[in-house]
Amino acid sequence: MIGELLEGNQRFVENEFNANLAYYHTIAAAQSPKILWIGCSDSRVSEDVVTGSKPGTIFVHRNVANNVAFNDVNVASLIQYAIIHLKIPDIVVCGHTKCGGIRAIEEGVNDDFIADWLLIAQGAKEKTDRIAAEQGLNLEQKLEVLTRENIRLQIKHLTSIGFIKRHRNKTGLPRVHGWLYSVDSGKIEVIVDGNAVPPVA
Numbered sequence: 001m002i003g004e005l006l007e008g009n010q011r012f013v014e015n016e017f018n019a020n021l022a023y024y025h026t027i028a029a030a031q032s033p034k035i036l037w038i039g040c041s042d043s044r045v046s047e048d049v050v051t052g053s054k055p056g057t058i059f060v061h062r063n064v065a066n067n068v069a070f071n072d073v074n075v076a077s078l079i080q081y082a083i084i085h086l087k088i089p090d091i092v093v094c095g096h097t098k099c100g101g102i103r104a105i106e107e108g109v110n111d112d113f114i115a116d117w118l119l120i121a122q123g124a125k126e127k128t129d130r131i132a133a134e135q136g137l138n139l140e141q142k143l144e145v146l147t148r149e150n151i152r153l154q155i156k157h158l159t160s161i162g163f164i165k166r167h168r169n170k171t172g173l174p175r176v177h178g179w180l181y182s183v184d185s186g187k188i189e190v191i192v193d194g195n196a197v198p199p200v201a
């Protein structure tokens with residue numbers, strides 16, 4: 001498999017990079033991405049591929065279950081860099097169907113680090129438990145609701161981070177969008193329309 005990746009890189013250099021040298025030299029001089037993507041680490045949800053984007057378009061943070069950990073210097077520093085230095089106007093929080101992280105939130109998991117990490121999504125589980133009880137949802141339906149609720153919760157975390165809140169109040173940016181990618185259809189559904197949401201958190 002490793003050999004295939006290196007062969008794939010050779011094809012990329014020959015068919016894509018060298019065929020678009022001016023573009024790649026421009027982004028080599030300085031990146032200027034327009035989107036910050038916060039997504040799941042799942043191998044099926046490659047942000048460049050599923051949005052038809054070239055390298056240089058999307059600044060990326062991915063983790064298990066596309067969480068925004070409000071006490072995590074990793075994600076906070078990346079968001080700060082994206083907003084303050086790259087001046088990225090739009091953030092996408094993208095969840096996806098059949099997410100192993102979402103299933104682990106619902107069913108519980110014994111691995112310490114994974115369980116700790118998924119506590120960040122606990123509020124989404126509590127809300128989903130209430131909805132599932134009211135509507136009598138089966139497991140698959142419940143997982144779909146949980147996936148959607150977690151996107152909304154992580155947007156709430158994101159927009160509650162102090163400097164993001166202040167920046168949005170002052171400038172109206174960044175806009176924050178919630179998307180759901182289907183691993184079955186390849187399609188993206190807009191869950192939260194960042195263009196429609198008032199910027200003041």
Ligand SMILES: [Zn+2]
Pocket residue numbers: 040041042064065066096098099100101102
């Ligand atoms: Zn996932």
